[in-house]
Amino acid sequence: MSAVLEPTDGAGAAAVYCAWCGGARTEGEHAACDRRLATVDPPRHCPVCARRMVVQVDPVGWTARCSRHGESAGQNGFSWPGDEAKRELDP
């Protein structure tokens, strides 16, 4: 099960950063990052601005709060919006 991190600034901001390493999605290889997000890690960086987020994990889910783009939440695993290849890794 996974959740999609939706930018909450209402401006339709493009999600351009890797939620695991915080690097630009267009630069470098992020397959390993996506595997971690699909299995054992919640998002740590805001995909819109790359800021480190305050993340709370509980037994069934997680919440992640970006000081600029608000809070998102999910259950087990993280799904990158629109990334079909990543979604195939999800249980």
Added chain:
Amino acid sequence: MTAVETGTTSEDTGEDVLAVAREQVLERGEGLSQEQVLAVLQLPSDRLSEALALAHEVRMRHCGPEVEVEGIVSLKTGGCPEDCHFCSQSGLFESPVRAAWLDKDRLVEAAKQTAKTGATEFCIVAAVRGPDAKLMEQVRAGIAAIRAEVDINVACSLGMLTQEQVDELAAMGVHRYNHNLETARSHFPEVVTTHSWEERWDTLQMVRAAGMEVCCGGIVGMGETLDQRAEFAVQLAELEPDEVPLNFLIPNPGTPFAHLEVPQGADALMTVAAFRLALPRTVLRFAGGRELTLGDLGAEQGMLGGVNAIIVGNYLTNLGRPAEQDLDMLETLKMPIKALNDTL
């Protein structure tokens, strides 16, 4: 290849170590020595199934078929002053994990979520060297709130304790206290430099003397040798803990161990079998890292290889499988979940 060629014989008798373990551990209930544990860890991979099968027999004989299910939650995340090299919550490393506190309502909700899975244990964890007065007060209030709404045993993991804090936690009704030795005494200085293995040992002795159950395990895959892994198993046996949680390293970014490899599945499973043969009567729990190291199939093999307890759901900063997957696995394996009023 014979056992003699692979160095997997008992030093005393020259017999194959699994044959010795069958008599010594299964029949007499005596855990393996350090040399014997090492011999198991050195078994060739084509004997893994045999080792797991024996470990399962030992678990069934000395512990029974029930599985103890537990949930855990982080009350205080990040900002820890200690330098445990595996931990993303140390404030001394450039980790992406930021400090966070869980409020009481969410703590109680986490306990409710855990109880819904059939779990009998709920462990409150804080990333600290040891609790200060503020944390102890939050724990006290949190436990009272959980007890008012949820029928579950409460455990705590709050780092190193003073005698006064041990007594306070016992008086709060804490059922079990977790404090991992993490690794062999000889390897500990390579893992933590801000406190000693002996300081952890001292806390565990106070916990036991106060009447709380002792939960103490560690992490496999932190650069220890097989000899040190065997040393750790025997040191745990000497402690005689009620529970041993077995974690497998998740190399976390920013930590000194970020560069280490995820432990290999076969290596991890042989370790599971070896630890069961060293600790025939202890609750042996699958904890963090099994998702990366073992996957779904490996988790089943572990449950059929000596493990008799699991953490379900998420961990402290990492995610686990959905609890339903583990509960389905236990049903498939025909392993009943331990009830709250049972004692393993």
